[in-house]
Amino acid sequence: MGWFKSLLSPLKKIWDRLHSSHRKRNGIYILYKDVMSCPCEDVQVLWSILVESRTPSMA
Template structure:
């Protein structure tokens, strides 16, 4: 049975790593966004908007 565990152990680790990081990043961003919305300082809101705008792909102009 040891060989069976050694066969599935790396696959199991990869599966958990892939699925946990995707959801964790999304949850972290949502928590951060809620914190930013509740903040009273306008500077924080400006910095958040800069961060969000930098994450969107730039518009390409057609010539």
């Protein structure tokens, strides 16, 4: 049974890497929806500061 696990282990790592990037992007979108639905204006201001700091500035 050990040889079977050693055979599937690299495949599982590849599968996890392929699908983890999708989850990260989806998580940011869920966070964005939560921030925009928050009635507190301070949270939305902090979100806009965060977004502006991540975008490359035009020199």
